[in-house]
Amino acid sequence: MDSIRVKRLKKGYGRGLPPAVDIREGFSVSEGELFGIIGPDGAGKTTLFRLLTTLISPDEGDAVVQGLDIIRDYRKLRTIIGYMPGRFSLYPDLSVRENLDFFASVFGTSIKENYHLIEDIYCRLEPFADRKAGNLSGGMKQKLALCCTLIHSPEVLFLDEPTTGVDPSSRREFWETLARLRRTGMTIVVSTAYMDEANRCDRVAMMRSGRFLKVDTPSDIVAGFDRRLLAVRSDEMFRLLQDLRSMEEVVKCYTFGDTHHVVLKENAACAPDEIGHRLTGKYGHTGVQVREQAATLEDCYMNLDD
Amino acid sequence: MSEDNVIEVEHLTKKFGNFTAVDDISFEVHRGEIFGFLGANGAGKTTAMKMLTGLSFPTSGKGRVAGYDIWTQSELIKKNIGYMSQKFSLYSDLTVKDNIEIFGGIYGMERHAVRRRAVELMDRLGFIAEKNEKVRDLPQGWKQKLAFLVAIIHNPGIVFLDEPTGGVDPAARRQFWELIYDVVDSGITAFVTTHYMDEAEYCNRISMMVDGRMDALDSPSALKRKFGASSVAEVFDILARGAKRSE
Numbered sequence: 001m002d003s004i005r006v007k008r009l010k011k012g013y014g015r016g017l018p019p020a021v022d023i024r025e026g027f028s029v030s031e032g033e034l035f036g037i038i039g040p041d042g043a044g045k046t047t048l049f050r051l052l053t054t055l056i057s058p059d060e061g062d063a064v065v066q067g068l069d070i071i072r073d074y075r076k077l078r079t080i081i082g083y084m085p086g087r088f089s090l091y092p093d094l095s096v097r098e099n100l101d102f103f104a105s106v107f108g109t110s111i112k113e114n115y116h117l118i119e120d121i122y123c124r125l126e127p128f129a130d131r132k133a134g135n136l137s138g139g140m141k142q143k144l145a146l147c148c149t150l151i152h153s154p155e156v157l158f159l160d161e162p163t164t165g166v167d168p169s170s171r172r173e174f175w176e177t178l179a180r181l182r183r184t185g186m187t188i189v190v191s192t193a194y195m196d197e198a199n200r201c202d203r204v205a206m207m208r209s210g211r212f213l214k215v216d217t218p219s220d221i222v223a224g225f226d227r228r229l230l231a232v233r234s235d236e237m238f239r240l241l242q243d244l245r246s247m248e249e250v251v252k253c254y255t256f257g258d259t260h261h262v263v264l265k266e267n268a269a270c271a272p273d274e275i276g277h278r279l280t281g282k283y284g285h286t287g288v289q290v291r292e293q294a295a296t297l298e299d300c301y302m303n304l305d306d
Numbered sequence: 307m308s309e310d311n312v313i314e315v316e317h318l319t320k321k322f323g324n325f326t327a328v329d330d331i332s333f334e335v336h337r338g339e340i341f342g343f344l345g346a347n348g349a350g351k352t353t354a355m356k357m358l359t360g361l362s363f364p365t366s367g368k369g370r371v372a373g374y375d376i377w378t379q380s381e382l383i384k385k386n387i388g389y390m391s392q393k394f395s396l397y398s399d400l401t402v403k404d405n406i407e408i409f410g411g412i413y414g415m416e417r418h419a420v421r422r423r424a425v426e427l428m429d430r431l432g433f434i435a436e437k438n439e440k441v442r443d444l445p446q447g448w449k450q451k452l453a454f455l456v457a458i459i460h461n462p463g464i465v466f467l468d469e470p471t472g473g474v475d476p477a478a479r480r481q482f483w484e485l486i487y488d489v490v491d492s493g494i495t496a497f498v499t500t501h502y503m504d505e506a507e508y509c510n511r512i513s514m515m516v517d518g519r520m521d522a523l524d525s526p527s528a529l530k531r532k533f534g535a536s537s538v539a540e541v542f543d544i545l546a547r548g549a550k551r552s553e
């Protein structure tokens with residue numbers, strides 16, 4: 001069953017700018033699917049979220065969420081979805097528990113009733129339940145915001161970059177929670193700037209300039225990467241970046257944690273060793289290591305435009 | 307204070323009531339390095355950074371930043387460092403150029419000096435074409451770059467960046483780090499917090515805060531060796547969740 005169905009959707013903000021969302025192909029998200037959206041700022045992710053959560057209405061096109069029309073049935077729809085915007089508004093003068101209580105009561109429920117949904121995130125905040133939300137650290141605020149979004153047990157969850165500012169261990173827990181919610185049949189649409197998170201989605205949409213350039217499972221996106229990739233390091237990483245970019249057979253070179261990833265031209269026949277020798281000889285690098293590298297989702301993202 | 311250090315702190319502590327947010331930390335930051343200041347949510351990074359930037363006083367402990375004492379010279383510290391906060395603010399109704407000039411004024415720079423430096427920085431950061439645009443019309447990644455630019459307008463000895471790349475996509479994040487490299491190359495020291503572990507690899511040295519304490523400080527490669535970990539992410543896990551892996 002489809003939880004979300006979009007045929008065509010267009011929304012612009014005037015001022016002579018191109019539309020923020022301009023989906024022509026249409027897409028659907030199945031019930032219980034974990035659907036990721038990735039793309040640069042200005043791709044239209046937040047506008048798409050606002051459309052699907054009925055906060056704004058489209059200029060053209062329509063969409064259905066859980067059988068409800070985003071324009072005609074917006075009142076009903078609002079009660080069965082949860083939306084966590086990028087900048088979620090907590091009440092800074094209320095305590096952690098009071099914020100949660102407030103959001104529960106708005107939806108006519110209680111913390112107790114749905115505690116099981118938020119337990120594994122909330123347990124990290126519980127020691128600070130009486131602290132004012134305004135005095136929480138950045139990442140703690142994000143966790144509380146997610147709890148507030150979940151507390152009414154929504155059927156569809158929309159999360160706009162929910163883990164911004166959340167530390168790596170907590171992000172993993174957060175995604176374990178999402179996986180668990182998904183198993184209860186909840187449909188989840190989530191945007192993220194973290195490719196390790198996108199990897200955990202059932203399908204990922206790569207969005208740019210208001211459109212979906214590609215919608216596929218992470219493994220199929222990665223399998224579609226058809227360039228040769230090398231991982232390179234030396235003792236002078238910043239200079240190495242410039243030197244690699246100046247090489248003729250290199251299309252693109254970008255940092256990748258403790259190595260740089262190098263995309264080679266299609267017909268470049270050079271072996272990793274050859275590049276290594278050149279870096280040591282001509283460019284005078286020390287501690288050079290060059291190896292073939294399998295692509296990751298992040299590499300696909302970095303090479304999307306060409 | 308040694309000539310080679312931009313920051314030296316000893317036993318720095320900050321309490322809110324009976325809660326200890328920063329718990330007796332001592333460390334140094336070397337001139338010209340990129341220092342990564344890592345730690346779990348609520349570990350105390352922003353709280354510590356506020357004391358180092360002259361925005362709040364410690365409960366106890368002592369320290370010098372950019373040559374000035376954190377107890378007695380906080381006004382001088384503010385003028386001689388750059389700071390880009392976790393929730394940075396620009397004047398969104400004003401243009402890029404106006405923002406730069408206002409911040410230059412805040413740092414007490416002469417008008418013509420601001421102009422000269424503004425052109426140099428806008429050129430380096432690729433802002434020339436956008437200089438007359440209103441800040442609110444810029445994409446988030448550009449606002450981030452601009453916030454960085456105004457933080458270094460007065461050519462400070464050290465710039466503090468509190469999660470400068472939070473919520474930024476993989477491509478824009480990399481561009482931002484190349485800017486950091488570039489600025490550090492010109493002699494400014496960078497003190498950076500981040501939750502992206504690949505970015506931790508770009509730092510010369512990183513520290514890890516756990517519950518207000520500083521439990522580790524070394525180069526990324528030395529830390530990986532010490533903890534028998536293949537990545538900084540793994541080191542983070544080991545420290546943040548206690549010595550036992552939680553998976």
Ligand SMILES: Nc1ncnc2c1ncn2[C@@H]1O[C@H](COP(=O)(O)OP(=O)(O)OP(=O)(O)O)[C@@H](O)[C@H]1O
Binds near residue numbers: 322346349
């Ligand atoms: N004014 C305050 N009153 C009470 N507690 C505070 C205050 N400011 C900060 N804290 C607490 O101090 C601790 C450290 O917060 P801090 O903002 O320094 O964390 P952080 O390391 O920057 O975390 P994050 O990665 O989430 O930004 C947190 O538990 C926070 O709630």
Ligand SMILES: [Mg+2]
Binds near residue numbers: 138352353392468
């Ligand atoms: Mg912080």
